[in-house]
Structures are given as C-alpha cells and as structure tokens.
Amino acid sequence: KAGVTQTPRYLIKTRGQQVTLSCSPISGHRSVSWYQQTPGQGLQFLFEYFSETQRNKGNFPGRFSGRQFSNSRSEMNVSTLELGDSALYLCASSFNGDTQYFGPGTRLTVL
Amino acid sequence: TQLLEQSPQFLSIQEGENLTVYCNSSSVFSSLQWYRQEPGEGPVLLVTVVTGGEVKKLKRLTFQFGDARKDSSLHITAAQPGDTGLYLCAGRGSYNQGGKLIFGQGTELSVKP
Numbered sequence: 051k052a053g054v055t056q057t058p059r060y061l062i063k064t065r066g067q068q069v070t071l072s073c074s075p076i077s078g079h080r081s082v083s084w085y086q087q088t089p090g091q092g093l094q095f096l097f098e099y100f101s102e103t104q105r106n107k108g109n110f111p112g113r114f115s116g117r118q119f120s121n122s123r124s125e126m127n128v129s130t131l132e133l134g135d136s137a138l139y140l141c142a143s144s145f146n147g148d149t150q151y152f153g154p155g156t157r158l159t160v161l
Numbered sequence: 162t163q164l165l166e167q168s169p170q171f172l173s174i175q176e177g178e179n180l181t182v183y184c185n186s187s188s189v190f191s192s193l194q195w196y197r198q199e200p201g202e203g204p205v206l207l208v209t210v211v212t213g214g215e216v217k218k219l220k221r222l223t224f225q226f227g228d229a230r231k232d233s234s235l236h237i238t239a240a241q242p243g244d245t246g247l248y249l250c251a252g253r254g255s256y257n258q259g260g261k262l263i264f265g266q267g268t269e270l271s272v273k274p
Contacts, residue, residue: 093264152203
C-alpha cells in the first residue's frame with residue numbers, strides 16, 4: 051500500500067499571501083488529521099476530517115481551514131500568512147481515527 | 162487542558178550506552194503512543210500502550226505505561242547511531258477534549274559512534 055503523500059514538499063510564501071496544502075491518505079483510510087510542527091511549540095493538532103466532515107478542531111485561528119473530498123483526500127488552507135506560520139505541516143491518515151500514519155510533511159516558509 | 166511533558170529535551174550519548182526518555186502528565190490518557198521522527202520525514206509509530214502497567218518490547222526498545230496511565234517511559238539498551246532521531250510521545254485525550262492526540266515536545270536523541 052502506498053503511504054500518505056503530501057504536496058508540495060516545500061513552499062515559500064510572503065506575508066499576507068494564502069496557501070493550500072494537499073494530502074492523499076492511505077487507500078481505505080477515512081480519517082485525515084493535520085498538525086503543525088515548530089521547534090518552539092512541537093507538534094500541535096489543527097483539525098481532523100472524517101468522511102468529509104470536520105470531527106475535531108485544535109486551537110488555531112480561523113485563518114486555518116481545511117476540507118476533505120469524497121475520495122478522502124484533504125486540503126488545508128492558510129489565509130493572510132504571518133511569519134509565525136512558518137512550520138512543517140504534517141498530515142496523518144487513519145482508518146477510524148486511532149492509529150495514525152504520517153506523511154513526510156510540507157515545509158512552509160513565510161518571508 | 163491535557164499536557165504531556167517529555168524529558169530530557171536533548172540527549173547526546175555514545176554508541177553502546179543505555180538511555181531512558183520520560184513522558185509525564187497530570188492527566189489520565191486512554192492510550193499512549195511513541196513515535197520516532199527523522200529529519201525531513203513525518204513521525205513513525207513505534208508502539209501503542211493501552212493498559213496501566215503495560216510493558217512492551219521492540220528489540221532494544223522497552224516501553225512502559227504507568228499504572229495510573231498518566232506517564233510513560235522509553236528505555237533504549239545499547240544505543241546505536243541508527244537510533245538517532247526525535248522521539249515523541251502522544252496521548253489520546255479525554256472525551257471532553259475531543260479525544261485528540263496530544264503530543265509531548267519531543268526528545269532529540271543523538272547517538273555518536
């Protein structure tokens with residue numbers, strides 16, 4: 051089985067721009083979770099989608115949003131980028147929300 | 162808010178040494194997981210412990226879940242350079258926390274040959 055894939059792997063944006071990240075889960079997995087990883091804050095939960103519905107949400111501002119499509123692929127959007135949004139964004143898929151399998155991440159740099 | 166504190170944050174040892182990483186909380190978790198992350202990659206699940214007092218072994222790695230399910234430890238025997246990486250513990254939060262996976266800050270391990 052192919053693993054979780056994330057695109058793009060690297061992204062450079064400037065303040066004020068918006069960005070969309072993509073995640074393709076393992077085939078058959080219906081849950082997709084997104085995390086932000088920074089050296090200072092560690093891994094922080096953004097949100098989880100299950101069967102196209104947001105099932106869980108972390109404590110991030112409304113600039114961070116996501117969605118899931120009928121094929122379980124998910125996208126995450128960040129609007130009005132700030133310098134502090136520079137991070138590794140990780141996507142994880144699971145069959146039912148329990149054991150999670152992580153993708154390699156998208157490294158976002160905001161200048 | 163449920164928090165997980167990992168210690169130490171950084172560990173640099175010589176090949177062949179033993180080490181223990183701790184993961185502590187004041188909250189009870191329904192399960193606890195340990196991950197290892199290498200540079201440029203996402204975390205990879207090593208083990209899940211569910212029962213208080215549970216001990217699991219994975220080759221030279223021994224994982225223990227505290228009796229009260231509030232803490233866990235990872236012990237590595239005779240560390241090798243290939244063990245180098247970021248070790249993360251993650252607890253499954255309570256129902257009123259939405260059952261989210263809560264991560265510790267991580268332990269950066271460097272094993273020198």
